[in-house]
Amino acid sequence: MPAPVRRPRRFFLCFALLALALAPAALAGNGGLAPPDPASPSASHIRDIYWLILAMTGAIFLLVVVTLVVFLVRYRSRGRPREVEGAQVRGHTNLELAWTAGPVVLLAVIAGFVFWKVSDLSATASSGAKVEITIDAHQYYWEFVYPNGAVSVDHLRLPLDKPVRLTIVSHDVDHSWWVPALGGKVDAIPGRTNHLTLRPTKLGTFRGQCAEFCGLQHAAMLSQVEVMPVSDYQAWVQHRGSLAGNIELGKETFVGVCAKCHGLAGQGDIGPNIASNPLLGERAGISTIIREGTGTMPAVGQDWNKAQLDDTIAYLQQHFHQGGSSGG
Numbered sequence: 001m002p003a004p005v006r007r008p009r010r011f012f013l014c015f016a017l018l019a020l021a022l023a024p025a026a027l028a029g030n031g032g033l034a035p036p037d038p039a040s041p042s043a044s045h046i047r048d049i050y051w052l053i054l055a056m057t058g059a060i061f062l063l064v065v066v067t068l069v070v071f072l073v074r075y076r077s078r079g080r081p082r083e084v085e086g087a088q089v090r091g092h093t094n095l096e097l098a099w100t101a102g103p104v105v106l107l108a109v110i111a112g113f114v115f116w117k118v119s120d121l122s123a124t125a126s127s128g129a130k131v132e133i134t135i136d137a138h139q140y141y142w143e144f145v146y147p148n149g150a151v152s153v154d155h156l157r158l159p160l161d162k163p164v165r166l167t168i169v170s171h172d173v174d175h176s177w178w179v180p181a182l183g184g185k186v187d188a189i190p191g192r193t194n195h196l197t198l199r200p201t202k203l204g205t206f207r208g209q210c211a212e213f214c215g216l217q218h219a220a221m222l223s224q225v226e227v228m229p230v231s232d233y234q235a236w237v238q239h240r241g242s243l244a245g246n247i248e249l250g251k252e253t254f255v256g257v258c259a260k261c262h263g264l265a266g267q268g269d270i271g272p273n274i275a276s277n278p279l280l281g282e283r284a285g286i287s288t289i290i291r292e293g294t295g296t297m298p299a300v301g302q303d304w305n306k307a308q309l310d311d312t313i314a315y316l317q318q319h320f321h322q323g324g325s326s327g328g
């Protein structure tokens, strides 16, 4: 009969297997456990705080685990019968003072560092006139309104190196605006107006995700922020501002708002099929449903301007009604 596997070896084997299984998850995507590369001064402050806290808690974790293992080995029973008590250890004043004072000092360092960095978050963005943009959070999309009234859905454009003041609101349930590369998380709460000031310092497109569970399609409530050179940004906002009667906004709205529940081909998903719905031919009926919602469908278009409503209906009719079979 083979000798039974000894317990320490089995423990070690389990530990190694667990470490192997968790390693790919830790290393996957954006550098494993690290936050994404900061694209604004506030994001870089938040990253500093993350690293300091990770370093300190990591050191404490190692200290506790190593001490635990040393004690397990050093004070093991060594064949002593179970009912016999081991050697009794009495207090150690200096050690007790150290483990009381140590955590106090560590917490004071963390708190001091966090207050220092956080107080700087909006200061870094406060110089100069700010670009004012409103973020209106909805089940399950982000609507951005620019200073000239231009509108975009799920895709925010920002000018490089200009301070931006975001006004964040919601008209249905709680959502949370979060683009990790650009800074902190700010909740969108019905009946409240919140603000986030930031200054993007890197060109590129950064991903965001609604960070408050807001309903069935919460996971689909993604956003992207495109930081552009100032002249490109201005040209885009001007172009989009004169977009009435243009199908571009209609398409963006369909993809960001309707398709999340009804499918990109209108084929139906958690919402019913709309591609073959005869209602698409009736302008009045479809406007009412978009404005007021129906059944479990939220009032997605309750505060769209007329141009956005017109463009969206035009896109729907062009693709699914007049287009006949194209939508399936």
Ligand code: CUA
Binding pocket: 137, 138, 139, 140, 174, 175, 176, 210, 211, 212, 213, 214, 215, 218, 219, 221
């Ligand atoms: Cu909006 Cu989750």
